[in-house]
Amino acid sequence: VELLSSRTMPRHLFDRPQVVATARRIVDTDGLEALTVRSLASALGTGPASVYRHVENRRELLQLLADDAATELPLPDESLPPRDRLLDSWLALYDAFAARPWLIDLIASGEVISAHASPVAEKNLQALADLGLRGPDLHAAYSSLNALLLGTLSSRHPYGHGASEATVDPRGAFQWALQKLI
Amino acid sequence: VELLSSRTMPRHLFDRPQVVATARRIVDTDGLEALTVRSLASALGTGPASVYRHVENRRELLQLLADDAATELPLPDESLPPRDRLLDSWLALYDAFAARPWLIDLIASGEVISAHASPVAEKNLQALADLGLRGPDLHAAYSSLNALLLGTLSSRHPYGHGASEATVDPRGAFQWALQKLI
DNA sequence: ACCTGAACACCGTTCAAGT
DNA sequence: ACCTGAACACCGTTCAAGT
Numbered sequence: 001v002e003l004l005s006s007r008t009m010p011r012h013l014f015d016r017p018q019v020v021a022t023a024r025r026i027v028d029t030d031g032l033e034a035l036t037v038r039s040l041a042s043a044l045g046t047g048p049a050s051v052y053r054h055v056e057n058r059r060e061l062l063q064l065l066a067d068d069a070a071t072e073l074p075l076p077d078e079s080l081p082p083r084d085r086l087l088d089s090w091l092a093l094y095d096a097f098a099a100r101p102w103l104i105d106l107i108a109s110g111e112v113i114s115a116h117a118s119p120v121a122e123k124n125l126q127a128l129a130d131l132g133l134r135g136p137d138l139h140a141a142y143s144s145l146n147a148l149l150l151g152t153l154s155s156r157h158p159y160g161h162g163a164s165e166a167t168v169d170p171r172g173a174f175q176w177a178l179q180k181l182i
Numbered sequence: 183v184e185l186l187s188s189r190t191m192p193r194h195l196f197d198r199p200q201v202v203a204t205a206r207r208i209v210d211t212d213g214l215e216a217l218t219v220r221s222l223a224s225a226l227g228t229g230p231a232s233v234y235r236h237v238e239n240r241r242e243l244l245q246l247l248a249d250d251a252a253t254e255l256p257l258p259d260e261s262l263p264p265r266d267r268l269l270d271s272w273l274a275l276y277d278a279f280a281a282r283p284w285l286i287d288l289i290a291s292g293e294v295i296s297a298h299a300s301p302v303a304e305k306n307l308q309a310l311a312d313l314g315l316r317g318p319d320l321h322a323a324y325s326s327l328n329a330l331l332l333g334t335l336s337s338r339h340p341y342g343h344g345a346s347e348a349t350v351d352p353r354g355a356f357q358w359a360l361q362k363l364i
Numbered sequence: 365a366c367c368t369g370a371a372c373a374c375c376g377t378t379c380a381a382g383t
Numbered sequence: 384a385c386c387t388g389a390a391c392a393c394c395g396t397t398c399a400a401g402t
Binding site: 143147150 | 290292296318321322325326328330331333336350359362
Binding site for chain 3: 038
């Protein structure tokens with residue numbers, strides 16, 4: 001312990017990855033609205049000012065969180081024929097986002113640049129190209145699929161009036177539209 | 183002026199419709215994030231506490247705002263055949279929402295119950311039924327169209343990476359998907 | 365009796381003071 | 384030199400004091 005004198009002690013008691021991991025734990029368990037600079041700081045055992053040693057601002061924190069989760073998204077199964085590959089891939093994406101509602105909140109809030117240049121986007125664009133789509137149609141298709149996914153998962157009150165409330169299955173509706181679009 | 187003695191003076195210097203109208207002016211000109219209880223109060227020439235004479239809380243204010251704007255949404259043109267009626271109606275809805283970005287923010291935020299029981303919803307469901315859709319398919323179609331609209335308009339950063347940024351026209355993509363879905 | 369200033373418990377962010 | 388308590392400028396909401 002003597003070797004860790006005050007002169008050689010690490011300046012930060014935690015690093016950036018630990019900040020992101022702690023933020024991740026908060027959003028996974030209590031949702032995006034539970035993540036504040038103060039709640040994060042307190043989970044790290046310090047005050048709010050210390051968070052700013054590792055992160056420019058709250059927006060950057062959210063971006064890091066989104067980038068982190070993006071690496072966990074499922075990639076298309078290349079062994080499948082294009083159409084099956086797409087149906088399979090987008091349904092898997094639906095499930096991945098459904099399991100991380102805070103990620104949808106993040107994208108919908110517009111505070112984060114969704115990484116359309118990610119491997120997920122590239123592979124799914126490729127699958128659409130393999131299906132024969134080119135130029136504007138290719139981008140219209142990709143952008144529609146994205147919108148459908150985002151819209152389906154971000155409408156928390158699909159039906160606000162009484163009886164029909166339980167009759168609509170968002171995942172089923174998403175699948176229905178998916179088959180029409182591709 | 184004597185008739186308007188302190189005993190007969192109206193208690194409120196403004197009423198609920200005026201509160202909503204003032205709120206509407208704020209969101210139309212400066213966006214949803216500019217509407218705070220305090221900015222609204224100050225636009226009404228009073229303090230924040232007075233707003234709560236007319237509105238339960240901020241959430242109710244947003245609901246009133248959404249209800250108000252819902253009356254301005256376009257209805258399907260009943261003289262058109264079902265498919266044209268739907269294409270026309272949803273594209274008009276796209277334009278109406280695009281002109282009121284705060285309304286999309288409101289629905290996406292989940293703080294407001296989108297009035298699916300409104301005339302707009304009824305007439306569009308009817309048009310889908312006229313197209314031959316029944317039961318789960320009918321609701322899947324309606325719910326998908328809703329999701330597509332919401333998702334298209336709420337993804338502010340459709341493409342975050344360089345060159346392709348300008349190449350995607352959200353309205354065109356929406357129209358492309360619309361024709362595939364119905 | 366109604367209205368509202370001032371306060372309360374939050375928020376993100378900054379900065380000077382402390383180690 | 385790095386870390387952070389305390390402050391600043393917000394927010395929604397409440398309530399006691401004022402008319």
